[in-house]
Amino acid sequence: MNAMIRTFAVLLITLACAAPAFSAAAQPPAQEPQEQFRPVTELPPQEQYPVLPLLVGAYVFVVVVLFVYLFSLARRLAVVQREVERLDADLKRTSRA
């Protein structure tokens, strides 16, 4: 089982190393990259609606994922700390006896 997992890991590493080389030649860009961000004060009206779900979606996604992860960390820490305290008490009882 361990040998299988190690073989799988080696394959994964090989794939991970080779993938960028294949992708570098693929899909020439349709436009030139933007060299600098230029600020403007007025937003064109046609910009406003189609963009809003993407923008709000991005921010909501970040906040929700971070909260879920924080909650998961707090829960895992509480479980392991409870277990440590319980076993610590057992250990003290055993050593007294």
Place this chain on the structure above:
Amino acid sequence: MPKWFMPAAAVCGVMFAVSPLIIANAPYEATMGLVQKIFYYHMPSAWMFLTAAIVCGVASVRFLATGNLRSDRTAWAAAELAVLFGLLTLVTGPLWARKSWGVWWVWDARVTSTLVGWMIAWAYLILRRYGGPGSEKLAAGLALFGAANVPFIYISVNYWRTIHPPTTVVPTLVVDMGFPLMWCVATFLLLFIVLMKLRVRIEEQRARLDAIHLALDA
């Protein structure tokens, strides 16, 4: 937990709560308009993803060289944060790209190498979870590939043809755009430190649990 932890967590929470107001006051970008504001969370997430990969790699080298278990725990925690911040980067990026590039995804060097880095972090966690005894050393070796991928991700936009903005964008930002970005970078960095401390703490407690089990069995 150390004394600095709760104040740092509180400051981080406040900075996070204030960040949307600061971003809302930042000017719109001339070509991309409103959607460019995703940048203020996308780029700090990406920087934290790269930071996590480097921390994981450095801690893994230390673990392989010295067998230091604290380094191993640090590497494990950093790999989990690499998955977390990598996910944020890889989701917010396409949401931005859909509007500014017209597509959700392009297989260019930056985006693909970021995906590869994220997959390496996942591979690390899967190895640690299911690899059995000895997997920590194999995972540490994998973390080196993850860290080696970081410079490649960073410079990829400057050397390969891509429509992703190059690294020169950040130094040329005007103050009104640079301040919100730096605010978000500071917020995410503080968040990274707080999450890292919490995650390492879990591994410390698990190690303590193992030690107690051994003492009870003896």
